[in-house]
Amino acid sequence: VPPVKAIASALTIGSGGSVGREGPMGQIGAGVGSIISSILKLDPRSKRIAIAAGLGAGIGTIFKAPLGGALFGMEVLYKRDFEVEALVPAFIASVVGYSIYGAYSGWRPLFFVPQTYFQNPLELLFYTILGVVCAVTSIVYVQLLHRFRSLFKSLRIPRIAKPAIGGLIVGIVGIFVPQIVEGGYVWIKYLLNGEASSWFDNAFLMAIMAMIVIFLLKMIVTSITIGSGGSGGIFTPTIAVGATIGMLLGEIFARAFPMIIFDRESFLISFTIVGMMAFFGGISKCPLAAMIMVSEITGDYGLLLPAMLTTALAYILTGDYTMYSEQVETKADSPAHVGEYMIHLLRMLKVRNAMRTRYPTISPTISLRDAAEIMRMHGVRAVPVVEDSRLV
Numbered sequence: 097v098p099p100v101k102a103i104a105s106a107l108t109i110g111s112g113g114s115v116g117r118e119g120p121m122g123q124i125g126a127g128v129g130s131i132i133s134s135i136l137k138l139d140p141r142s143k144r145i146a147i148a149a150g151l152g153a154g155i156g157t158i159f160k161a162p163l164g165g166a167l168f169g170m171e172v173l174y175k176r177d178f179e180v181e182a183l184v185p186a187f188i189a190s191v192v193g194y195s196i197y198g199a200y201s202g203w204r205p206l207f208f209v210p211q212t213y214f215q216n217p218l219e220l221l222f223y224t225i226l227g228v229v230c231a232v233t234s235i236v237y238v239q240l241l242h243r244f245r246s247l248f249k250s251l252r253i254p255r256i257a258k259p260a261i262g263g264l265i266v267g268i269v270g271i272f273v274p275q276i277v278e279g280g281y282v283w284i285k286y287l288l289n290g291e292a293s294s295w296f297d298n299a300f301l302m303a304i305m306a307m308i309v310i311f312l313l314k315m316i317v318t319s320i321t322i323g324s325g326g327s328g329g330i331f332t333p334t335i336a337v338g339a340t341i342g343m344l345l346g347e348i349f350a351r352a353f354p355m356i357i358f359d360r361e362s363f364l365i366s367f368t369i370v371g372m373m374a375f376f377g378g379i380s381k382c383p384l385a386a387m388i389m390v391s392e393i394t395g396d397y398g399l400l401l402p403a404m405l406t407t408a409l410a411y412i413l414t415g416d417y418t419m420y421s422e423q424v425e426t427k428a429d430s431p432a433h434v435g436e437y438m439i440h441l442l443r444m445l446k447v448r449n450a451m452r453t454r455y456p457t458i459s460p461t462i463s464l465r466d467a468a469e470i471m472r473m474h475g476v477r478a479v480p481v482v483e484d485s486r487l488v
Contacts, residue, residue, distance in 0.1 A: 098127035104327035108259075109279065114266055114318040115328020116279040118155045122329070125154020144432055148173070148182035153189035157197045160206055162190035164389030171382040175418060177426040205395035206281070209288050212366045213398040218356050219363070222349045223402040226367065227374050227409030230341060234379040234410060237315045237337065238417045244323030255325070262324025266317045276314045279328070280336025287339050287368050288394070290361060296347045304344065311340040330419055334379060335372040335390065342371020366399050373403045378410030381418045457482040
């Protein structure tokens with residue numbers, strides 16, 4: 097899988113598909129972990145840890161976010177839980193991967209922005225609204241992803257034609273709105289550099305409409321790329337949508353409340369970054385990893401306080417909606433862990449807590465039909481046959 101995934105993803109991303117690099121890199125890392133564990137003949141538990149560590153290391157390496165990547169590898173498997181056993185191995189694997197990749201590509205964050213800090217508690221009201229808007233938009237995004245996946249799956253055409261159709265649609269849309277093409281790195285840099293904010297100075301209402309069109313179309317073309325069979329990740333397009341929402345709301349709040357927001361430029365950067373965290377944290381069910389990863393790829397840790405509020409709200413309000421359809425609620429719901437919970441439960445439970453003191457019995461003289469009726473009435477699958485208080 098890893099070599100094929102790398103080639104397919106390079107083709108999808110290189111041709112302008114609206115996907116990112118983290119999904120393929122995560123799968124490649126997980127595949128490497130699986131291969132190594134097979135060579136070393138590891139037991140199933142150790143193999144599971146190696147796969148989770150490889151997943152986290154792959155994502156942490158490609159995004160130059162070793163801590164966030166390691167946390168993502170533990171957090172993404174569940175909606176409400178962590179694969180805690182993989183924590184230390186994922187840390188070590190991420191450090192190794194990041195060090196090698198950094199020596200090749202440099203050590204600067206992906207998106208270098210001026211250091212920003214949260215300084216005004218009154219702004220928390222604006223961040224609360226941002227969290228709610230991100231949550232609502234996330235639910236729409238998830239619905240679009242599932243609908244387009246189902247739509248392309250239902251088409252009665254050769255499978256190899258589906259990615260071609262998806263690519264054609266994305267290409268046509270990209271002719272008219274080039275900001276939605278590819279994963280979103282260029283667009284995110286454009287937002288963080290403050291270049292998009294000049295739109296609002298020239299024509300405020302037109303800029304608002306343009307931003308709404310861009311983030312709506314970005315969600316649609318990403319859903320089409322993924323749903324049609326394009327190979328790629330969803331992290332980068334997702335944070336691009338979150339960044340657009342953050343910039344849009346930031347501009348509206350900065351102009352509506354100048355008596356509260358004194359430093360407009362810093363506020364816009366802050367809102368753009370926190371929008372990235374909240375949108376991805378809510379839709380992926382990985383709030384902790386989202387905050388750390390975005391902090392690492394922007395080189396800015398000064399916004400963790402408002403990010404905690406905004407991301408938590410998005411995570412709570414999105415409920416069970418997630419863009420990862422294979423996620424389960426907790427480790428107890430995972431087939432990989434169900435045996436562990438069962439053994440622990442059986443060790444604690446006493447026979448006296450499970451047994452019945454008034455259990456049905458039957459006589460050897462009754463008919464099989466009557467015996468079956470007694471078992472059905474009492475909800476049991478077997479009954480003792482007793483005669484004169486003696487087990488027959």
